[in-house]
Amino acid sequence: MRQLLVINPNTSVSVSALLQQHVQAAAGSHVAVHTTTARFGAPYIACEASYAVAAHAALDAWAHALAQPHAQPDAVLIGCFGDPGLMALRESCPVPVTGLAEASFIEAARHGRFAIVTGGERWGPMLQRLAQALGHSHGLAGIHTVAPTGAQLAADPEAARALLAQACRDVVRQMGVQAVILGGAGLAGMAAAVQPQVPVPVIDSVVAGASWALRAHPVPPERKAAGFDVGWVGVSGEMAALGRVSVC
Numbered sequence: 001m002r003q004l005l006v007i008n009p010n011t012s013v014s015v016s017a018l019l020q021q022h023v024q025a026a027a028g029s030h031v032a033v034h035t036t037t038a039r040f041g042a043p044y045i046a047c048e049a050s051y052a053v054a055a056h057a058a059l060d061a062w063a064h065a066l067a068q069p070h071a072q073p074d075a076v077l078i079g080c081f082g083d084p085g086l087m088a089l090r091e092s093c094p095v096p097v098t099g100l101a102e103a104s105f106i107e108a109a110r111h112g113r114f115a116i117v118t119g120g121e122r123w124g125p126m127l128q129r130l131a132q133a134l135g136h137s138h139g140l141a142g143i144h145t146v147a148p149t150g151a152q153l154a155a156d157p158e159a160a161r162a163l164l165a166q167a168c169r170d171v172v173r174q175m176g177v178q179a180v181i182l183g184g185a186g187l188a189g190m191a192a193a194v195q196p197q198v199p200v201p202v203i204d205s206v207v208a209g210a211s212w213a214l215r216a217h218p219v220p221p222e223r224k225a226a227g228f229d230v231g232w233v234g235v236s237g238e239m240a241a242l243g244r245v246s247v248c
Helices: 013-027 048-066 086-092 100-109 123-133 150-155 157-175 190-197 205-214 237-243
Strands: 002-008 031-037 075-078 097-099 114-119 140-146 179-183 202-204
Touching: 002 013, 002 048, 002 205, 013 031, 013 150, 013 205, 031 048, 031 205, 048 086, 048 237, 075 086, 075 100, 075 205, 086 097, 097 100, 097 205, 100 114, 100 123, 100 179, 100 202, 100 205, 114 123, 114 150, 114 157, 123 140, 140 157, 150 157, 157 179, 157 190, 179 190, 179 205, 190 202, 202 205
Parallel strands: 002 031, 002 075, 075 097, 114 140, 114 179, 179 202
Antiparallel strands: none
């Protein structure tokens, strides 16, 4: 059975439960999904500072998960639409790694130009920067952020569905896109609810992440064993132990 590690880089256990539920449902019974939660940081990532801390928290959560007795993962998914720590984790990990945003960009680009709808206004420039770094800026027509954060949207699903459906219709009309990404771990499952009201495919970022994990990955990671290329001072014991692993 394939093993998928999902890392929630914020400290909200309710988000972790949502990720576990929706990723496992999308992955099916032939994949064992294990979701781990950041041990420090913000309950919800909504600004540059919380994003920076979340990158460290994602690495720490990964190191902690590897130290547990359960089976080692065949792939790793960062369960945040913003993918904090993606490049660092990919550099350190011997198995394929992606995040909700990168997986969504790949999925949406199959349809043509796409837009993003997500919660929290500060995410706009952060996601634009990520799309450029990942080589998807040419396909991204624009980003529409609604005022509530993802956490606030998840807390009131009925109001969220109406708000998000309208936002999706707006970006289709204004930007002429062929797909819309509904981004955010807290919005898992909402894409299916708003899809009947939107004339183009609405991509659920959590489902896109799970789908990526099920596909073959033609370019294998360069590293043969988990580890960091530096020794650490003042980090968790699990991270420090991986820092002493010889790089293969």
